[in-house]
């Protein structure tokens with residue numbers, strides 16, 4: 001089912017947790033809501049779930065105005081970071097809960113519920129664990145059961161609030177790949193909250209970047225990573241170097257430096273160039289932007305070089321692939337820098 005979020009606003013005292021948010025989600029999409037703490041991700045998810053009423057705007061599920069519908073009427077599936085499964089119920093009973101607690105007129109018969117539970121246990125790859133209790137499961141297994149439980153009711157939309165946030169890094173990576181495959185199988189419209197950019201970029205069809213209750217950018221992971229719409233998005237999405245300078249007649253120049261790069265479409269004035277450490281390369285001696293090597297560290301398969309450019313407030317980082325023959329630049333030496341891929345934003 002399509003979801004349309006139109007002009008949604010929610011204030012707490014003097015904080016705009018959401019400020020006129022517009023977003024259309026197509027049926028079957030897996031969308032990540034990405035942003036730092038306090039950017040409004042959870043508030044937006046709770047508004048969609050019906051756990052929280054917005055001050056302004058409306059919400060459409062397909063063509064139906066859902067703004068005033070209750071949680072139950074919306075038929076959404078919800079999984080939280082710390083989703084408490086019912087401890088006194090088995091896995092199978094937990095999964096069946098949403099169907100069993102329906103009013104008699106809409107409740108499937110016992111055999112149908114049992115079939116659905118078995119089908120979901122298969123889907124979450126725990127076909128034999130229906131008889132276990134939650135305390136007999138690992139953290140990752142519990143979250144999979146929570147997901148099956150949310151899916152049991154055939155929700156209009158599945159809402160996941162940092163579902164893997166409490167798990168350790170390795171399990172997290174496994175589970176998000178698993179969730180991606182599961183989504184490909186079910187085609188379930190899904191909204192996923194995370195503050196982890198890697199998780200968002202790896203998992204989602206589209207990523208929504210939030211800042212202070214507003215949408216900063218919506219795009220495919222590729223667009224968000226390659227064409228961040230603002231310095232904020234660039235910075236949030238990965239490691240970033242910033243270089244102060246100015247735009248002059250369609251070129252970015254670092255003041256008083258040997259750097260002049262195309263920056264089309266930008267008005268003249270103070271600007272900042274952003275470049276990722278692996279997109280910064282060493283130029284031939286005497287070429288590029290001169291920088292002094294502060295330090296160099298080998299870490300697994302890369303060498304990270306810390307560099308100071310004269311007149312810049314902050315040092316830059318450059319990543320080299322640590323092949324056996326790669327020379328580590330010496331601290332104190334001067335090198336030339338050349339950004340390969342970069343973005344320029346008004347300062």
Ligand SMILES: Nc1ncnc2c1ncn2[C@@H]1O[C@H](COP(=O)(O)OP(=O)(O)OP(=O)(O)O)[C@@H](O)[C@H]1O
Nearest residue numbers: 012015017035036037038039040041042043044195
């Ligand atoms: N019940 C509340 N009362 C007052 N302020 C609130 C309440 N809930 C949220 N806020 C504020 O609204 C803003 C958005 O909060 P929200 O929880 O949506 O952010 P978030 O992006 O989900 O953050 P996190 O990643 O930390 O969960 C924050 O400034 C927060 O302090």
